[in-house]
Amino acid sequence: MSEEWKGFTTRLLHERYQPEAATGALTLPIFQTSTFVFENPEQGAARFGGTEEGYMYSRLGNPTVDALAERIAILENGEMGVAFGSGMAAISHVMMGLVKKGDHIIASDALYGCTFAFFQSILAERFGVCVSFVDTSDMQKVMDSLRPETTVLYLETPANPTMKLSDIRALAQLVKPHNVKIVVDNTFMSPYLQRPLELGADVVVHSATKYISGHGDVVGGLAVGSKELMTSIKKSFLKDIGGVMGPFDAFLLLRGLKTLTVRMDKHCANAMKVAEFLRDHPAVERVLYPGLPDFPQYELAKQQMNGFGGTLSFEVKGGVEKGRRVMNSVRLCQLAVSLGDVHTLIQHPASMTHAVIPREERLQVGITDGLIRLSVGIEDVDDILQDLDGALSK
Ligand code: LCS
Numbered sequence: 001m002s003e004e005w006k007g008f009t010t011r012l013l014h015e016r017y018q019p020e021a022a023t024g025a026l027t028l029p030i031f032q033t034s035t036f037v038f039e040n041p042e043q044g045a046a047r048f049g050g051t052e053e054g055y056m057y058s059r060l061g062n063p064t065v066d067a068l069a070e071r072i073a074i075l076e077n078g079e080m081g082v083a084f085g086s087g088m089a090a091i092s093h094v095m096m097g098l099v100k101k102g103d104h105i106i107a108s109d110a111l112y113g114c115t116f117a118f119f120q121s122i123l124a125e126r127f128g129v130c131v132s133f134v135d136t137s138d139m140q141k142v143m144d145s146l147r148p149e150t151t152v153l154y155l156e157t158p159a160n161p162t163m164k165l166s167d168i169r170a171l172a173q174l175v176k177p178h179n180v181k182i183v184v185d186n187t188f189m190s191p192y193l194q195r196p197l198e199l200g201a202d203v204v205v206h207s208a209t210k211y212i213s214g215h216g217d218v219v220g221g222l223a224v225g226s227k228e229l230m231t232s233i234k235k236s237f238l239k240d241i242g243g244v245m246g247p248f249d250a251f252l253l254l255r256g257l258k259t260l261t262v263r264m265d266k267h268c269a270n271a272m273k274v275a276e277f278l279r280d281h282p283a284v285e286r287v288l289y290p291g292l293p294d295f296p297q298y299e300l301a302k303q304q305m306n307g308f309g310g311t312l313s314f315e316v317k318g319g320v321e322k323g324r325r326v327m328n329s330v331r332l333c334q335l336a337v338s339l340g341d342v343h344t345l346i347q348h349p350a351s352m353t354h355a356v357i358p359r360e361e362r363l364q365v366g367i368t369d370g371l372i373r374l375s376v377g378i379e380d381v382d383d384i385l386q387d388l389d390g391a392l393s394k
Helices: 008-014 041-049 063-076 087-098 113-127 139-145 168-178 227-241 247-258 260-279 298-304 319-329 359-364 381-393
Strands: 080-084 104-108 130-134 150-156 181-185 203-207 221-225 284-288 311-316 345-347 371-375
Touching: 008 063, 008 247, 008 260, 063 080, 063 221, 063 247, 080 087, 080 227, 087 113, 087 150, 087 181, 087 203, 087 221, 087 227, 104 113, 113 130, 130 139, 139 168, 150 168, 168 181, 221 227, 247 260, 260 284, 260 311, 260 381, 311 319, 319 345, 319 371, 319 381
Parallel strands: 104 130, 104 150, 150 181, 181 203
Antiparallel strands: 080 221, 203 221, 284 311, 311 371, 345 371
């Protein structure tokens, strides 16, 4: 298919998309194989030696997995994509590809709990990389944290679960002259709503488990960046550490991706209505959603994102006890971690997704004990509102 089409959804479906050559199958088959047969020993040697293109072994590359990696690169407008067995595998392989002992990383202070734990307990405590957790919404604080040995600025925007934003374009302009690479976790937005590489980032990572899958049936990760960097991550770190994605998971993600834009539009519309409903509800203390005009970074959200996303957090009056009662009382919303599913999911960051972060540090970044996170699904919104209203009024 030619590349004349400009619309995001059309490109998502058609750009560089061909029916499968051997059979004409419209949908790419699942190449559920661990290994690939060579015609002769010379061919095997040439492939391992890098003088002939072609598959060898599915840890080194697989056609279904590569098709997904190519699609995410198209959508993020980057040179090359790589798929991993989980979002954490994407983050850890990319970071290992970018830093070495003695380097310094600046990371957003509000991060998904396991990303925080990887930086703190593995990179910093075991591998001699220094990590500063900084409020990356504050340019001055980032500037003050820069050191000669800083190699990576790692941003999660919006941050899980506080929804705090970092200004990718402004931060890129700030740190680029210092030779610092910017990695952005784009999980909450998907490439439909935010494209960090276009704003100056070097690498974008995803937990594909979330909006890219959309159906709550697969764990996976993706990363996109320059051909040089991603080739080195695929051919060295992924090859030798091995956090690969399986072909069936890639197939599920390719399938989920096809409906990304229609799902995201519904997620965003529903989340906006839920955010307004919660803001106006007498039992609710505060709502964190970038689409509300009183959200502190509302203007940045409008500039940097093409929509406000499907996830929000809120705090009920009466603290943890009342919050627990709400989570016990919902009937439509499912009490589960993860996000980006077609079903509405509700969870408690302080005791679940972010429990690994010490309480003092959690409180400092606004992950209070009473905070509840809601991943708004694509159900009929009046039913979600009715469920929340019933639970809040108990
Ligand atoms: N990045 C973000 C922003 C995430 O929210 C998650 C998982 C990951 C990376 C890791 O991805 P995974 O390895 O799970 O594919 N977030 C989760 C959450 O909020 N609830 O359960 C998992």
